[in-house]
Amino acid sequence: xxxxxxxxxxxxxxxxxxxxxxxxxxxxxxxxxxxxxxxxxxxxxxxxxxxxxxxxxxxxxxxxxxxxxxxxxxxxxxxxxxxxxxxxxxxxxxxxxxxxxxxxxxxxxxxxxxxxxxxxxxxxxxxxxxxxxxxxxxxxxxxxxxxxxxxxxxxxxxxxxxxxxxxxxxxxxxxxxxxxxxxxxxxxxxxxxxxxxxxxxxxxxxxxxxxxxxxxxxxxxxxxxxxxxxxxxxxxxxxxxxxxxxxxxxxxxxxxxxxxxxxxxxxxxxxxxxxxxxxxxxxxxxxxxxxxxxxxxxxxxxxxxxxxxxxxxxxxxxxxxxxxxxxxxxxxxxxxxxxxxxxxxxxxxxxxxxxxxxxxxxxxxxxxxxxxxxxxxxxxxxxxxxxxxxxxxxxxxxxxxxxxxxxxxxxxxxxxxxxxxxxxxxxxxxxxxxxxxxxxxxxxxxxxxxxxxxxxxxxxxxxxxxxxxxxxxxxxxxxxxxxxxxxxxxxxxxxxxxxxxxxxxxxxxxxxxxxxxxxxxxxxxxxxxxxxxxxxxx
Amino acid sequence: xxxxxxxxxxxxxxxxxxxxxxxxxxxxxxxxxxxxxxxxxxxxxxxxxxxxxxxxxxxxxxxxxxxxxxxxxxxxxxxxxxxxxxxxxxxxxxxxxxxxxxxxxxxxxxxxxxxxxxxxxxxxxxxxxxxxxxxxxxxxxxxxxxxxxxxxxxxxxxxxxxxxxx
Numbered sequence: 225x226x227x228x229x230x231x232x233x234x235x236x237x238x239x240x241x242x243x244x245x246x247x248x249x250x251x252x253x254x255x256x257x258x259x260x261x262x263x264x265x266x267x268x269x270x271x272x273x274x275x276x277x278x279x280x281x282x283x284x285x286x287x288x289x290x291x292x293x294x295x296x297x298x299x300x301x302x303x304x305x306x307x308x309x310x311x312x313x314x315x316x317x318x319x320x321x322x323x324x325x326x327x328x329x330x331x332x333x334x335x336x337x338x339x340x341x342x343x344x345x346x347x348x349x350x351x352x353x354x355x356x357x358x359x360x361x362x363x364x365x366x367x368x369x370x371x372x373x374x375x376x377x378x379x380x381x382x383x384x385x386x387x388x389x390x391x392x393x394x395x396x397x398x399x400x401x402x403x404x405x406x407x408x409x410x411x412x413x414x415x416x417x418x419x420x421x422x423x424x425x426x427x428x429x430x431x432x433x434x435x436x437x438x439x440x441x442x443x444x445x446x447x448x449x450x451x452x453x454x455x456x457x458x459x460x461x462x463x464x465x466x467x468x469x470x471x472x473x474x475x476x477x478x479x480x481x482x483x484x485x486x487x488x489x490x491x492x493x494x495x496x497x498x499x500x501x502x503x504x505x506x507x508x509x510x511x512x513x514x515x516x517x518x519x520x521x522x523x524x525x526x527x528x529x530x531x532x533x534x535x536x537x538x539x540x541x542x543x544x545x546x547x548x549x550x551x552x553x554x555x556x557x558x559x560x561x562x563x564x565x566x567x568x569x570x571x572x573x574x575x576x577x578x579x580x581x582x583x584x585x586x587x588x589x590x591x592x593x594x595x596x597x598x599x600x601x602x603x604x605x606x607x608x609x610x611x612x613x614x615x616x617x618x619x620x621x622x623x624x625x626x627x628x629x630x631x632x633x634x635x636x637x638x639x640x641x642x643x644x645x646x647x648x649x650x651x652x653x654x655x656x657x658x659x660x661x662x663x664x665x666x667x668x669x670x671x672x673x674x675x676x677x678x679x680x681x682x683x684x685x686x687x688x689x690x691x692x693x694x695x696x697x698x699x700x701x702x703x704x705x706x707x708x709x710x711x712x713x714x715x716x717x718x719x720x721x722x723x724x725x726x727x728x729x730x731x732x733x734x735x736x737x738x739x740x741x742x743x744x745x746x747x748x749x750x751x752x753x754x755x756x757x758x759x760x761x762x
Numbered sequence: 763x764x765x766x767x768x769x770x771x772x773x774x775x776x777x778x779x780x781x782x783x784x785x786x787x788x789x790x791x792x793x794x795x796x797x798x799x800x801x802x803x804x805x806x807x808x809x810x811x812x813x814x815x816x817x818x819x820x821x822x823x824x825x826x827x828x829x830x831x832x833x834x835x836x837x838x839x840x841x842x843x844x845x846x847x848x849x850x851x852x853x854x855x856x857x858x859x860x861x862x863x864x865x866x867x868x869x870x871x872x873x874x875x876x877x878x879x880x881x882x883x884x885x886x887x888x889x890x891x892x893x894x895x896x897x898x899x900x901x902x903x904x905x906x907x908x909x910x911x912x913x914x915x916x917x918x919x920x921x922x923x924x925x926x927x928x
Contacts, residue, residue, distance in 0.1 A: 343780060344787045348830045351776075368830065403772065403833050527824040530817065 275305020435499015
């Protein structure tokens, strides 16, 4: 037995079924050892997407996503994917091959100091020096990635360590780390304080972030909100934590959010932030938030509390347990006047759909698409105008809404959707992107074909990098620079080249039939929608 | 506000880099950073002096605690600690200024022996100063005008005072 066998056996012990990867000499022993394993390798077309695919899989299955690439450029290409997962606290174990340990530091072919380079984007990293440490390191890595504030863990393994002869495989039963003990249960004194504020509050609001999903606390959030009749707004990462049409759900906050959701936060006297950073994109001037309200900040990572704002009551712990404890407090409260006010805001402030758009109107289109999608369908939005339109118009029923919220990585949707589909093969997966983001990841069409992964893709095509164009419209008086996407391929011919079905929708009259055919089609399918190049999200 | 962080870390390669990297990435100041092994060879102690507003100081402690190689973080203000800095100063001397130099050393030694001449030649002398960081700075200031050839300082090492340790 060699080190590489220990890696595969460790992954098997962790219940890993799929590894997204790209080989090279330095990771060859690892892939070679996979031959007789139940673990399936999926050959991705560029390394960054291996991390995005693992990210998509992790988010829909709740398991740790795994990717493996070679040393040097393979490893450095992976960094954007690692950083994307880090920004959204997605649990990944990223394995990189490394040059022979006797050559480390001598700048040999395909050597990169990846643990050094990725340091600020990983929760933790290892450079394995002795193959005997592999079982312990993998046990720790999966534990670190999937507990506390989740995140990517990098394991860099020199080729000689992968080839090192070792004794018997013995996987540790538990993790022994004196430096890592994440808090799970919330402090009961703090929870009582929150309950007291809840009893006093006239205009309370819950703001749910991505942490609600990471704690698998959607059910508990709904129980908590329903029990005390508390309105819920969400950050971009928190979309879907409450079904979009739930009577207590108001909308998304932030500088790209719904006006009425922002107004709810602004006018609230008690704001309960859960699993959210209170970052600049979600809250305008976080430093001023405490002027007129009580801020309760719930997060599993103590660092997030007080980093950007307040709080009045810090509450460290896992959202699932904290909601459960809060439900037990049995506070008397009646918020129907406040809820009525918010309902009125939503009714009067919601933008009216424009019916005269000669192109496909992305707002109505996305609404129609998401209404026709399966109830538990997974919708992956990319980055750009398509992301904002998706946030505002996608209706989450029992499914999930995935996007790269923290890092805003273009090209995320295709590989993440692919990973989500591999993680949940029975669920419908739709990726929506612009023609810019699509061209950042379109090499993955080959991966979908090769591995029979069924992803339904929508390109909202405007021939522009729309979000930047919009910024240049508002900030640089329509001086459009490097945003023209002329030279893009004929997407119909491209789909044909890959043997993928193609649908083109040019206006709203064709939308419904197009969507029906799109969702009905077996196998991967690409739908191109022509949208107004001058359309704005604001 | 100034703060001293006495940080116990796992004595592994790359840990210094991770901790120092945290300070640069998060835009925290480092006034000084000293690392050395403790009585347990598996554990190192880093003494970091930093400054910032209340929120920054709190964030530094939290972020340090979040690092998986950090075992324990002790935070204290200067007045609650015993702190020392070791400094070596090489000066060029002559008949004219030798007495002045010795005078400065003598002033440093009013209460305790803090400044010594530890090496010398016909033209140069090497003075060792071990004192609270403020006074090592003062010593350097006193020698300005006299030709200082080289200076090497350790930065601050500090521990909480005995009466404040539970």
